[in-house]
Amino acid sequence: MSESSPEKEVVVKKNFIHQIVEEEINAGKNNGLIHTRFPPEPNGYLHIGHAKSICLNFGTAQKYKGITNLRFDDTNPSKEDTEYVDSIMEDVRWLGFDWGDRLFYASDYFGKLFEFAVKLIREGKAYVDDQDAETISSQKGTPTRPGLESPCRSRSVEENLDFFMRMKNGEFNEGQCVLRAKIDMASPNMHMRDPIIYRIMKTPHHRTGDQWCIYPMYDFAHGQCDYWEGITHSICTLEFEVHRPLYDWFVDQLKDTDYRPRQIEFARLNLTYTVMSKRKLLELVKDNHVKGWDDPRMPTISGLRRRGYTPASIRNFSDRIGVTKVDGIIDVALLEHSIREDLNKNAQRVMGVLNPLKVVITNYPEGQVEHLEAVNNPENPEAGTRQVPFTREIYIERDDFMENPPKKFFRLSPGTEVRLRYAYFVTCNEVVKNENGEVVELHCTYDPQSRGGNSPDGRKVKATLHWVSVSENVKAEVRLYDRLFTDEEPDGHKDVDFKTFMNPDSLTVLENCYVEPFVKDAKALDSFQFERLGYFNLDPDSTQDGLVFNRTAQLRDTWAKMKGK
RNA sequence: UGACCCGUGGUGUAAUUGGCAACACGUCUGGUUUUGGUCCAGAAGAGUCCAGGUUCGAGCCCUGGCGGGUCAACCA
Numbered sequence: 001m002s003e004s005s006p007e008k009e010v011v012v013k014k015n016f017i018h019q020i021v022e023e024e025i026n027a028g029k030n031n032g033l034i035h036t037r038f039p040p041e042p043n044g045y046l047h048i049g050h051a052k053s054i055c056l057n058f059g060t061a062q063k064y065k066g067i068t069n070l071r072f073d074d075t076n077p078s079k080e081d082t083e084y085v086d087s088i089m090e091d092v093r094w095l096g097f098d099w100g101d102r103l104f105y106a107s108d109y110f111g112k113l114f115e116f117a118v119k120l121i122r123e124g125k126a127y128v129d130d131q132d133a134e135t136i137s138s139q140k141g142t143p144t145r146p147g148l149e150s151p152c153r154s155r156s157v158e159e160n161l162d163f164f165m166r167m168k169n170g171e172f173n174e175g176q177c178v179l180r181a182k183i184d185m186a187s188p189n190m191h192m193r194d195p196i197i198y199r200i201m202k203t204p205h206h207r208t209g210d211q212w213c214i215y216p217m218y219d220f221a222h223g224q225c226d227y228w229e230g231i232t233h234s235i236c237t238l239e240f241e242v243h244r245p246l247y248d249w250f251v252d253q254l255k256d257t258d259y260r261p262r263q264i265e266f267a268r269l270n271l272t273y274t275v276m277s278k279r280k281l282l283e284l285v286k287d288n289h290v291k292g293w294d295d296p297r298m299p300t301i302s303g304l305r306r307r308g309y310t311p312a313s314i315r316n317f318s319d320r321i322g323v324t325k326v327d328g329i330i331d332v333a334l335l336e337h338s339i340r341e342d343l344n345k346n347a348q349r350v351m352g353v354l355n356p357l358k359v360v361i362t363n364y365p366e367g368q369v370e371h372l373e374a375v376n377n378p379e380n381p382e383a384g385t386r387q388v389p390f391t392r393e394i395y396i397e398r399d400d401f402m403e404n405p406p407k408k409f410f411r412l413s414p415g416t417e418v419r420l421r422y423a424y425f426v427t428c429n430e431v432v433k434n435e436n437g438e439v440v441e442l443h444c445t446y447d448p449q450s451r452g453g454n455s456p457d458g459r460k461v462k463a464t465l466h467w468v469s470v471s472e473n474v475k476a477e478v479r480l481y482d483r484l485f486t487d488e489e490p491d492g493h494k495d496v497d498f499k500t501f502m503n504p505d506s507l508t509v510l511e512n513c514y515v516e517p518f519v520k521d522a523k524a525l526d527s528f529q530f531e532r533l534g535y536f537n538l539d540p541d542s543t544q545d546g547l548v549f550n551r552t553a554q555l556r557d558t559w560a561k562m563k564g565k
Numbered sequence: 566u567g568a569c570c571c572g573u574g575g576u577g578u579a580a581u582u583g584g585c586a587a588c589a590c591g592u593c594u595g596g597u598u599u600u601g602g603u604c605c606a607g608a609a610g611a612g613u614c615c616a617g618g619u620u621c622g623a624g625c626c627c628u629g630g631c632g633g634g635u636c637a638a639c640c641a
Contacts, residue, residue, distance in 0.1 A: 013578080013579090014579095015578090039641095040641095041640085041641050043640090043641080073641065075640090075641080076640060076641070078640090079640075079641085133638090133639055136639080137637075137638085137639095140637055141637070142567085142637055143566095143567055143568070143636060143637060144566060144567045144568095144637095145567085145637095146567095147637090174639080175639065177639095178639055187568085188567055188568040188569085189567095189568060189569075189636075190568085190636055190637050191636070191637095193637085196638090196639055198639090199639035200639080201639080215639095217638095217639075217640085217641090218640070218641045219641095222641085238570070238571090238634080238635070239634095239635055239636080239641095240635095240641090241569060241570055241635070241636090242568075242569060242570085242635065242636045243636090244569090245569090265570085267571085267634095272576080278641095320577080320578085320589065320590080321577060321578075322577065322578045322579090323578095324571090324577090324578075325570065325571060326571060326572075326577090326578090327570090327571065327633080327634055327635085328576080328577065329576080329577090330576070330577055330590095331575085331576045331577075331590065331591070333576080333590060333591055334576080334577070334589080334590050334591085336590095337589090337590060337591085338590095340602090340603095344602075344603060345603095351600095375599095378598095378599090378602095378603075379603075379604095400600090408601090410601070411600090411601090418600095419599060419600085420599095421599055421600060422599070423599095452599090453599050454599080461599090463600070463601080464598095464599045464600040465600065466600065
């Protein structure tokens with residue numbers, strides 16, 4: 001799928017991280033080099049929250065003529081998989097960012113990390129603890145109470161070395177012992193209380209297979225990898241703030257130059273009504289509540305992509321929301337505005353009828369097919385025009401007709417005249433109902449003088465309707481996706497029950513929908529906009545999902561109000 | 566009752582480093598319009614968590630409160 005939006009030069013708003021970077025450049029730090037990294041763990045698909053981080057890391061480097069690495073933080077084989085690695089690379093590329101030849105994995109460094117651990121043991125700064133997990137945990141103390149030193153803390157260097165080698169050689173079972181850094185069990189910072197740096201896991205790793213049965217912990221890998229890769233700014237989310245002293249501690253043990261990577265934290269993205277927890281999203285996928293990570297109802301990048309979001313719209317969104325340390329929550333309306341803005345400007349329009357109501361134009365010749373010119377994009381004349389077939393029988397949107405219209409209903413009702421877009425003025429004369437009293441057909445007359453949509457006598461109509469020819473159309477199965485949202489707790493970072501966000505209307509399959517035949521010949525285009533109804537996306541590579549349709553918030557509200565009346 | 570971080574309209578972000586708070590989204594009016602969209606014009610909405618202090622002057626500096634978040638995984 002290609003990018004539909006022309007690349008406008010994104011002017012990235014200056015944020016506090018840019019401020020820091022500029023000050024360092026001015027001070028001559030790192031010779032003015034800026035080197036960032038995006039370090040996802042391949043344990044799930046990327047979501048809109050990651051997009052913020054991607055834009056920040058790649059964007060900051062771009063802004064200051066630096067470079068960015070992609071590094072998979074794959075230190076926990078029990079959760080990781082190559083499927084995730086592949087999807088992450090695809091999503092980062094789709095967003096428009098390029099890591100060049102700088103693709104790394106934390107697992108690339110398992111050897112160096114092991115040697116570093118040995119060095120720490122030799123220096124008396126690490127020891128093997130063979131107490132069970134519960135004991136170790138209980139000795140950690142609490143945030144308000146200091147911890148207790150492990151009896152293993154005084155083990156000799158030789159013994160530690162021997163233990164660690166045997167750990168590596170698989171002589172112990174999982175959980176039997178761990179390697180810990182010897183720092184300070186009384187530190188007010190829990191992360192400095194002799195943190196575990198290596199644990200035994202007899203799980204094959206997606207890249208290193210069964211080469212290792214001990215794996216470094218995040219804290220023991222991240223800063224070192226940054227250091228080895230020459231990262232200057234290690235940008236991560238707020239919850240790692242308390243890890244920073246430990247990050248620095250390990251780098252200090254390692255470094256032999258003045259250079260050191262600097263960890264800077266920012267607030268992760270929270271969106272109203274949106275579930276962003278990877279754990280929850282995984283559960284949705286595993287329990288088949290959705291069809292996959294790229295289900296258009298999901299807040300994943302791949303889900304948004306299939307929903308019709310463009311890379312530029314997500315980048316603009318990221319820029320708009322800014323970067324701070326304030327742990328807030330952004331209104332999804334801002335995200336929706338970003339895509340509406342983009343599609344309005346760039347998407348090809350096409351007429352489609354989702355819920356058809358047949359209209360017979362009684363004074364139009366039977367069998368006649370007339371082609372009328374329609375503009376492809378009112379925002380951009382260069383997008384050209386297309387020919388839309390008009391016939392005696394057409395479909396209009398059922399919602400565009402009301403037999404007993406309320407006061408402010410401007411569309412079609414008995415006796416009123418409206419315009420069929422690009423076609424003619426029509427007046428409703430007769431409402432045909434079935435035995436249940438349901439409206440099945442309308443009989444209208446058209447004004448031949450109004451061809452193209454204007455009457456020579458200058459009379460006005462209050463509404464313009466979209467329509468599709470009954471005989472000259474493409475029948476489609478349309479799936480209406482609404483994003484999953486939390487009803488009760490409009491708070492992105494609270495865990496919620498599935499029931500509160502598995503809104504039953506989030507996926508509606510409409511089987512009798514009709515779109516202009518133009519769509520069939522427009523495979524090269526991947527993004528259209530339904531006239532008036534909202535936006536949808538046609539992805540030629542995933543026809544089984546039909547048309548992905550995205551109602552705008554405003555239209556949804558309008559509909560809700562109309563229904564309420 | 567520890568450590569660290571954060572408090573500016575409904576939401577998010579700004580404020581030339583001390584000079585009577587700006588922008589975007591949202592909301593509400595009015596206008597234009599071949600779709601109740603778009604576009605245009607305008608309005609409402611915070612006196613910057615609170616209390617002191619320094620200063621001619623504080624959202625920015627100082628002190629003390631209050632409120633929120635994070636941290637006690639052999640997760641990242």
